[in-house]
Amino acid sequence: MPRRRAVLSTAAAALVAAGGASALPAHAADAYTVRTLHFDVAVGPKHDQHCDVVGDLYLPSGASAAHRVPAILTTNGFGGSKDDQAGLGKTYAQRGYAVLSYSGLGFGGSGCRITLDHPDWDGAAASQLVDYLAGKKAAKDGTRLTAVTLDRAGDPRVGxxxxxxxxxxxxxxxxxxxxxxxxxxxxxxxDLRYSLAPNNQLVDGRLSTDPGVTKLVWALGFFGEGVSAGLTNGQTDPGRLLGCPNFPTILCQAVGESLVFGVPQQASMAYMKAASVASYMPKIKAPTLIVQGETDSLFDLQEATATYRRLAAQRTPVKMIWQSPGHSGGQVPGDGDLADPSGSYVGQRVAAWFDHYLMGRSTGTGPAFAYFRPWVKYQGNAAPAYGTAPTRTRTLYLSGKDGLVADRKAVAAGAASYGNLPWIPTSFSEVSAVQGALGLDDVPPADAPGTAVAWTGAPLAADTDVVGSPTLKVRLDSPAAVQSQKSGVNGRLILFAKLYDVAPDGSVSLVHRLVSPVRVADVRKPLTVQLPSIVHRFAKGHRLRVAIASSDLSYLGNRSVLPVTVRTGPADPGVLTLPTLR
Structure with a gap:
């Protein structure tokens, strides 16, 4: 993906406030030093593959063996480098931390291939950098660090x-x-399997584990950016450009399988699973502060929520923040800048978290869950815009062919039908992986006539604040899909559910430009869809509209013509549930 979106638009890279790092001695006025170092790390299942990792060490000037300080280890987003964390390094060195910012494998001057944060490769590399922070391992130039606080021999205080x-x-x-x-x-x-091929069908209250719908634009963006990083830094490790350029062969295979079959096949899926925390969650015992973006079509709020709930269930200390910015934009003042601990809400929370767990201070770490409310006006730090109130469930019903009513007794029988063009997308939500580069930032979401159906409610009598994931339950009728699904997963019906905000003047906005793709397991059975998690105010006088579309430009879609009718009626109506604050 373009680095502007993949790295610099992320909350983590918003911390890149001030200048790049270099191999410099002291910053006397700032009381810290910066030194560029190289490390030899052994990675892979047998630890028999050696990689060169480059990093910058930010060290408070007073840190020494006699005056040790805690450490922070950090690395780049996809397509970036150690330099992206320069603002963080400077800020936290000034706060009394040693900071080691390094370029991940395959990026920014570090060798070896991109392995998607697989524990056997990227996890092993990071662990050997922890050895350096502990004084156990020397950098390639022979430098050993003896300035980091140790909890015991070989065990540094590090976050x-x-x-x-x-x-x-x-x-x-x-x-x-x-x-x-x-x-x-x-x-x-x-779970990368969900991230890159989501299936938002709910089965017995849980997301389906069946293959989903490939995020074509994001997947190709990742692949192109990774290859570009390999070419740009090929001189550090030219061997990684042989075969599948800058990736393991299995990941080139996954891209090809997606284009041929619609989704990656079993071996590729197994690799993506192994490169995801979902596969080793019980091993995560360290206190965890999860920060996820509300404006993010790549890694959505549902993923963070699932991680949060699993960690809490296994008694790992965990808290969660839903900030405004994500991979798809959403930058607002005073929210996601880690290099500004006083002027940024998230920066403030992260600083307090590290002060508590690394400095050992009795600093409060904030509420268990907080979310940014974009309708709240504020100046400076975004703290006033964050809420913590719980939600309640509000239910609406699909009525007739296009109505949405609050009273089940008012439901009228009806049906709405749509068609599709095989292979060709007829709906547009967003393509944030490339949107800015293509000049599409101002293009509104749209559905071609006849390729989507929608149900719209009456004007709201009061502001309605939605926080979390709505759900949509419908009955589908598609004889063509019944026949098609007999051929297996690739023949199953694909659809996209979404929630619109309709203003009094008739203008329509797709909340955060997010959609919920579904590969329907069996069109003969009732379908329940988890809609995107959102934090949004539907203002008084506005109307809610829930829609189902046959395609989306960002995704691979149906390969054959599969007309669909959605039916509703008083006895068995379609149901939209909303988690609301009021």
Whole structure:
């Protein structure tokens, strides 16, 4: 994906406030030093593959063997480098931390291939950098560090922070190295199988584990950016450009399988599972502050919520923040800048988290769950815009062919039908992986006539604030899909559910431009869809509209003509449930 979106738009890279790092001695006025170092790390299942990792060490000027300080380990988002964390390094060195910012494998001057934060490769590399922080391992120039606080011999006081690709690495590292004391993973994934091919069908209250719908634009963006990083830095390790360029062969295979079959096949899926915290969650014991973006079509809020709930269930200390910015935009003042702990809500929370768990201070770490409310006006720090109130469930019913009513007794029998064009997308939500580069930022979401159906409610009598994931239950009728699904997963019906906000003047906005793709397991059975998690105010006088579309430009879609009719009636109406604050 373009680096502007994949890295610099992320909350973690918003911390890149001030200048790049370099191999410099002291910053006298700022009381810290910066030194560029190279490390030899042995990775892979047998630890028999050697990689060169480059990093910048930010060290408070007073840190020494006699005056040790805690450490922070951080790395880049996909397509970035160690330099992206320069603002963080400077800020936290001034706060009394040693910061080691490094370029992940395959990026920014570091060797070897991109392995998607797999514990055997990226996790192992990070663990050996922890060895350096502990004084156990020397850099390639022979430098040993003796300035980091030790909890015991060989065990440094160290936390991790970073976003997106630099978020998942923290899980990989903490899963293989219990010496890591705390982590702050930001806007990252829980399960790459869902992230890159989501299926938002709910079965018995849980997301389906069946293959979903490939995020074509994001997947190709990842692949192209990774190949570009390999070409740009090929001189550091030219061997990684042979075969599948800058990736393991299995990941080139996954791209090909997606284009041929619609989704990656079993072996590719197994690799993506292994590169995801969902496969080793019980190993995560370090206190975890999860930060996820509300404006994110790549790694959605549902992923963070699932991780949060699983960690809490296994008694791992965990808290969660839903900030405004994510991979798809949403930047607002005073929210996601880690390099500004006083002027940024998330920056303030992260600083307090590290002060508590690494400095040992009795600093409060904030509420268990907080979310940014974009309708709240504020100046400076975004703290006033954050809420913590719980939600209640509000129910609406599909009525007739296009109505949405609050009273089940008012439901009228009706049906709405749509068609599709095979292979060709006829709906547009967003393509944030490339949107800015293509000049599409101002293009509104749209559905071609006849390729989507929608149900719209009456004007709201009061502001309605939705926080969380709505659900939609419908009955489908598609004889063509009944026949098609007999051929297997690739023949199953694909659809996209979404929630619109309709203003009094008739203008329509797709909330955060998010959609919920579904590969329907069996069209003969009732379908329940988990809609995107959102934090949104439907203002008084506005109307809610829930829609189902046959395609979306960002995704691979149906390969044959599969007309669909959605039926509703008083005895068995379609149901939209909303988690609301009032």
């Amino acid at each position: 991790m922070v970073g976003g997106s690709y630099g978020g998942q690495i923290q899980f990989a590292a903490a899963g293989v190295d219990p010496r890591i004391d705390t982590i702050v993973p930001m806007i990252t994934w829980r």
